[in-house]
Amino acid sequence: MKKLLFVILLLAAASIFAVHARAQVIVIANPSVKANDISKSDLRDVFTGASTALPGGGNVVPILLKAGTVHEEFLQVFIGKNDSAYRAGWRSLVFSGQASMPKSLDGDAAVVEFVAHNAGAIGYIAKATPHEGVKVLTVK
Amino acid sequence: MNRLLIGAMALALWVTPATAQSLDDLNIQIHGYATQGFVYSNQNNVFTTNSSNGSPAWTEAVMNVTALPTPKLRVGVQARYFLLGNFGNEIALDWADADYKVNDKFGVRFGKVKIPNNLFNETQDIDPSYMWALLPQSVYTLPDRNSMLSQYGGVVYGTVKIGENLGKVEYRGWGGNQIIAGSDGYWIALREAGMNLPNGLSGMDYGAALHWKTPLTGLMIGGSDIRRPAWSSPLTFEPAPGELLNGSMDVKAFNEWAVFGIYEKNKVMVAGEYNKLAPEILLSFPNLPIPFPVDKRQWYGMASYKVTGKLTAGIYDSQQINHALPLSTGPARSSKDWVASGRYDFSQFLYAKAEEHFIDGTDNYFDTGTNPNGIKPTTKLMVLKLGVSF
Numbered sequence: 319m320k321k322l323l324f325v326i327l328l329l330a331a332a333s334i335f336a337v338h339a340r341a342q343v344i345v346i347a348n349p350s351v352k353a354n355d356i357s358k359s360d361l362r363d364v365f366t367g368a369s370t371a372l373p374g375g376g377n378v379v380p381i382l383l384k385a386g387t388v389h390e391e392f393l394q395v396f397i398g399k400n401d402s403a404y405r406a407g408w409r410s411l412v413f414s415g416q417a418s419m420p421k422s423l424d425g426d427a428a429v430v431e432f433v434a435h436n437a438g439a440i441g442y443i444a445k446a447t448p449h450e451g452v453k454v455l456t457v458k
Numbered sequence: 459m460n461r462l463l464i465g466a467m468a469l470a471l472w473v474t475p476a477t478a479q480s481l482d483d484l485n486i487q488i489h490g491y492a493t494q495g496f497v498y499s500n501q502n503n504v505f506t507t508n509s510s511n512g513s514p515a516w517t518e519a520v521m522n523v524t525a526l527p528t529p530k531l532r533v534g535v536q537a538r539y540f541l542l543g544n545f546g547n548e549i550a551l552d553w554a555d556a557d558y559k560v561n562d563k564f565g566v567r568f569g570k571v572k573i574p575n576n577l578f579n580e581t582q583d584i585d586p587s588y589m590w591a592l593l594p595q596s597v598y599t600l601p602d603r604n605s606m607l608s609q610y611g612g613v614v615y616g617t618v619k620i621g622e623n624l625g626k627v628e629y630r631g632w633g634g635n636q637i638i639a640g641s642d643g644y645w646i647a648l649r650e651a652g653m654n655l656p657n658g659l660s661g662m663d664y665g666a667a668l669h670w671k672t673p674l675t676g677l678m679i680g681g682s683d684i685r686r687p688a689w690s691s692p693l694t695f696e697p698a699p700g701e702l703l704n705g706s707m708d709v710k711a712f713n714e715w716a717v718f719g720i721y722e723k724n725k726v727m728v729a730g731e732y733n734k735l736a737p738e739i740l741l742s743f744p745n746l747p748i749p750f751p752v753d754k755r756q757w758y759g760m761a762s763y764k765v766t767g768k769l770t771a772g773i774y775d776s777q778q779i780n781h782a783l784p785l786s787t788g789p790a791r792s793s794k795d796w797v798a799s800g801r802y803d804f805s806q807f808l809y810a811k812a813e814e815h816f817i818d819g820t821d822n823y824f825d826t827g828t829n830p831n832g833i834k835p836t837t838k839l840m841v842l843k844l845g846v847s848f
Contacts, residue, residue, distance in 0.1 A: 359675070368617065369562050369617070370559065370561075370562060371561060371562050377529060379529075385806075398675075398676075398723060398724055399724075400764065400767045401767070401806065402767065402768065402803040402806070402809075403764065405806055406586060406587045406588065407587070409489075409491075409584060409586045409587045409847060410580075410581040410584055410587040412487075412489050412522070412524075413489065413491070413520060413522065413536065413581075413583075413584040413586075413587070414553075414572045414580040414581050414584060415522075415524075415534055415536065415553045415555050415557070415567070415571065415572055416557075416567075416572075416580070417532075418485060418487050418524050418526055418532060418534075419487055419489065438529075
């Protein structure tokens with residue numbers, strides 16, 4: 319019984335940690351993007367190349383991080399794929415002539431800089447990264 | 459027709475704002491990949507290779523250049539080097555198109571475009587995009603592949619929401635001129651029987667595909683249908699050295715349809731497809747009509763699981779039966795292939811694949827030229843592959 323309680327407590331702690339971890343990534347957009355929030359489904363469509371617009375929000379262009387924990391967490395939480403599966407999906411589009419590869423940048427600061435200065439750009443960064451000049455989209 | 463389309467593409471490039479845009483403004487991208495395969499089999503040689511002794515005669519390299527002159531217009535071109543067994547070994551134009559996407563609901567692509575039929579036809583040649591070393595050969599036969607990938611013509615496409623909680627439908631409609639060159643792997647059996655299509659075989663086709671992205675996240679169900687009007691082409695036959703007969707190959711109008719589904723979520727992927735291929739083909743020589751019976755049912759079921767971030771494992775069962783052949787033809791009228799497969803991604807750019815096939819039946823994989831002592835009914839085949847992409 320004690321072991322069972324211990325396992326339950328461990329799972330509860332893990333789930334709290336997971337929620338905490340999820341809260342560390344935010345989705346940002348250029349101020350020209352009309353939407354203030356975005357559904358997880360629409361976010362997935364934009365970042366997998368299935369859609370180039372948001373409902374009521376005009377055209378958007380996804381911006382990626384090249385690698386790192388924020389990138390991995392974004393893919394895991396919002397896209398439901400790991401990096402190799404995610405890039406394999408984009409390669410299908412790029413090598414079949416259906417899309418161009420999204421721009422990949424080296425770090426959060428570069429993403430903020432690019433998103434702030436390019437109409438329609440949408441990206442993701444760590445919550446703690448300064449992000450003046452961009453708007454934060456709430457993921458519903 | 460082809461020149462007209464290429465001219466239209468050139469015009470599309472020309473009319474884009476040409477006011478001293480930098481390469482960065484045009485968002486020019488260059489991507490490529492290369493793969494090297496190794497096949498080793500018992501009993502029979504596969505794909506015109508000498509696989510009984512182990513063969514590395516399977517090499518592909520692809521490079522493309524794309525540009526985005528405006529946010530809605532994309533133009534690009536892709537070339538491919540292909541070698542498989544004793545054919546290929548040449549560079550060909552994969553696709554070259556201009557794509558104007560008005561919005562998510564409507565876009566149009568024209569030039570030499572990929573044909574979006576079946577579940578994987580658009581992507582069946584893009585090795586870095588899937589885990590298998592060989593896609594199910596019942597539907598995606600490797601030697602037949604290159605001429606089936608693209609054609610000169612156009613595609614319209616888009617995605618439409620079909621109501622609250624009903625998901626979305628992706629549609630594609632296409633038409634154009636398809637060319638199966640006389641040297642293509644499609645005609646291996648004919649060539650080995652002494653027949654040649656000096657002009658290849660070509661003709662118009664058109665089709666449509668619907669992909670229903672269901673409300674269940676990750677589940678897509680779809681179907682496609684191609685209509686090929688009657689095709690005809692000169693055919694030569696050399697039954698003995700120095701004896702040449704001139705005739706024709708005639709294919710009556712027919713449809714090729716497929717139904718398919720795929721479920722992808724987190725670490726799991728499950729997919730299946732069924733299609734029917736039953737063209738009426740007649741090879742005609744003076745006083746010598748030769749019927750070429752084809753009435754195939756082809757299907758597969760596959761599943762894969764991401765064991766770790768870098769390792770994926772999967773299995774599939776791929777089968778085909780040619781109902782046009784009598785039961786007495788035994789293993790020649792079918793092919794069944796059980797497959798266990800694994801892929802390891804060393805990095806974003808480098809990967810390796812390993813696969814074991816247990817093949818029963820001879821309706822696929824084998825040719826008489828590299829199996830001069832006859833084709834045996836069962837074969838085990840191992841495929842190793844190394845790939846790099848950027």
